[in-house]
Each structure stands twice: as structure tokens, then as C-alpha cells.
Amino acid sequence: MIDPAIEQFFAERKAAWLKKVLKASMSEAEVREKEQECEDVFALKNWLPNAAKRAGQISMATHPCTFSHPSARKNKNGYASSVIARSKPSADGFLRSGNIQVDPDALGNAAALDVYKFLTLNLKDQRTLLQHIQDDTELAQSLLKKANGNPEDLRKGFLAMVATKDEAVTSSKIKQVYFPIEEDDTENYHLLSILSHSGHLFEMRQRLDRLRFAEEVKEARELRKNNQHSETGYQEVYNLTTIGFGGTKPQNISVLNNQNAGKAHLLLSMPPELTPRNVRLPTRDFFDDVFYPRQLQETFQAFHRLLTTDYNNVHIRDGRDYRIQEYVDHLILKMWQVRNAFEDQPQEARPESLQGEQKLWLFPEHAGQRTVDAPWFKTLIKDATRHFIRSYQKVVGKSAIQLGDKELEAFARVIEQNREALL
Secondary structure (H helix, E strand, C coil), X not given: CCCHHHHHHHHXXXXXXXXXXXXXXXXXXXXXXXXXXXXXXCCHHHHHHHHHHHHHHEEXXXXXXXXXXXXXXXXXXXXXXXXXXXXXXXXXXXXXXXXXXXXXEEEECHHHHHHHHHHCCECXXXXXHHHHHHHCCHHHHHHHCCCCCCHHHHHHHHHHHHCCCCCCCCCCCCCXXXXXXXXXCEEXXXXXXXXXXXXXXXXXXXXXXXXXXCHHHXXXXXXXXXXXXXXXXCCCCCCCEEEECCCCCHHHCXXXXXXXXXXXXXXXXXXXXCCXXXXXXXXXXXXXHCCCHHHHHHHHHHHHHHHCCCCCCHHHHHXXXXXXXXXXXXXXXXXXXXXXXXXXXXXXXXXCCCCHHHHHHHCHHHHHHCCCCCHHHXXXXXXXXXXXXXXXXXXXXXXXXXXXXHHHHHXXXXXXXXXXXXX
């Protein structure tokens, strides 16, 4: 008994052959002659030997080199090696060979594609005919015995489609990467040829097409268009690009490429849009790492003019306190920017070298320890006072005035007024 899939294969080939050669003007005798010729061409005893000879013109591959360049298959060194990845599936979370089960592709002489289709037929036991021939099963033996010739020679002919050479041959038309390796304390390189997994490429196209054009998706779109409820809904994939391989002859690239009319989809591949960080995170000291004097240059210059005036009245003192308050407001703003950034950062990534009292002040997990009478807060006020003095001196330069007790008292008073906001 011949498997139904094989019978259907030859029935389709016979019908296509007769449709091509029969003409309405032929006589009945001529038609019978062509029908008999068709039976002879596709008889197993004749077709199988012919197919076995042509099988070597097709090479099965998971990563066809022709997707890099149509002429990459043959060069002065011979035919580029066929790459068949036989990776085992693993729950490692990677999109790779082995984790997506797809049929291998094939490339070579387009006139031998019928042999590829024959060998990749799925039989009743859900195995391909090629797998049966590889394992030399009873079904394969029985089939090959129906042909003229030695069954073992026929088997070797068909297996030439998946044969691999001991010597790896690449092509100059394929992208090459020299990958450094260390071997016996010397530096060597592996030459890697970057190839496309055509099975993955067209599996993605099929899945995307199902998401976009399946009947249930069309029905859901129509419901949405009519402002009606859908139980299932649908998904959209935006910014797709369609790429073509092989131009008007997709069969010259590979079998899968020909079956998909030479078209595949590419997802959008763009760098992520990163939100710029407006504040630098401190690593050792908040005031030195984050709070730059030049950011308040106008404030310190106005503060200096108030100190050098010939008057000393309530308006001058209020103006002085106003400029100190500007400094404290900026300090509070920077504090919250840093705190918010630390909240978005994993705890293990935070700087260990930051001063202890500043960790309590800035790290979100220490929010419960921030009280007005905490000893570390007094240290923080002293650090802020010293930073204010240094910043004023740096901005104003040599004309800076040595701050007296009144100015330091004024600074301490403004800090006290903002104590709650700094916690």
C-alpha cells in the first residue's frame, strides 16, 4: 500500500502535466497517447530514479546563504555549505533555533523543487518521507523497491539533499565576523558567517498575517467600525516593513521564499526613547556631586551686592534672607529630584560610598527615620551652610566678603524655617 499523501502528490502532478500539454484541437488518439505518456513519466519505476538523480541539486538548510546574496551559493571555492541547525528546545526564554519548531528550508535548482516537495510530504504517521528514508524504514524500503535500479543507490541519491560536507565553505558575499578566541595562551579567531533563519522569518510573517487578516480579526474590525461590542477584540502591529528577496524570481532564493512570494515582514527596530535625566545622582556627597554653584550664579551675585551696600536696614536684611531662601528652595528641588530618581532605581544599584547622613536623607527606605530632632539632620544643616559659603566664594571670586556671624545666623534661621520641607 502506498501512503495517501504520496498518491495525492502524483495525482496533482499528473493533472498539472496533462493540463499543460493537452489542447482542444487534439484527437482522441492523441489525447490517449499523451495520457499514456503521463502515466509512464510519473510511474514510480521511472520517476523515482529520475528524482533521486536530481535530489542533489537541492540542499536543505535552516539558514540559506542566498538571503544574504542571491549569488552566495556558489563561488570559486565551490558551493557554500548548507547549514542545518539541530538545536534542542529549552525553556530559556530566547527566540532561537530549537525553541520554534519550523520546517527546514531548501535552496538550489528550481527545476528540482518537485523532489523537495516529494521528500517533505507528511505521511499518515506525521513523519516526512525524508525521515523514513533516513531511518530506512519498511515504508521507505517498500517504496524504493518499486523503482528501476538499486534501492540503496536511490536512497543515497535522495539523502544527498541533506548531506553536509566535512569542510565548511563560506562565501565572500556573506557578512563575515572575526570572533576572537583564546586557545593555548594564543589569540585566534573563528570566522563567523552571519545568516538568516528563513524558517523564523516566514513563521513571523504567517503569525503577523494571522493577527492582521484572519477572518475573526476582520469581523472584529467591522464591529469596531460600526461602534459595536466584540467579545474577543483584536490586535494591531504598527510600523511594519515588508522586505523582498529575489525580485521577480523568488524561487532562486529558497523554497520558503518562493512559497511566500519573496515577501517577509520586519518589525520596527529603533533605539528606545530614553527620558533624559535632569539631575546627576550623588555618589559621594550630595552638595559636591549635584548642587553646582553656577546654577545659582545670579542669586549669589545679588547676595554679594546686598553685603557690599552702605546701608543696613530692614529692607537690606529682608533682601539678604530672600536670596538665602532662593538657595534653600533650589536645595529642596534638587533633594526631591534625587529622591525620585532613587525610588526608580533598584536598591542594590545605589551608591554605597554616599555619606551616612545623606543616605538617611535621600534613600526612600529611610523615610520613616526623618524627624526634626534626628542627630544626623544637624550635620546636614552644617553641610548645607558650608556649601553655601563655598558656593558664594566661588561665584564672586576674590571680591567675596568673609561672612560674619549675622549672615550665618540668618542662614541658620532660614534653614530652620524650611526644616519640615527638608525632611
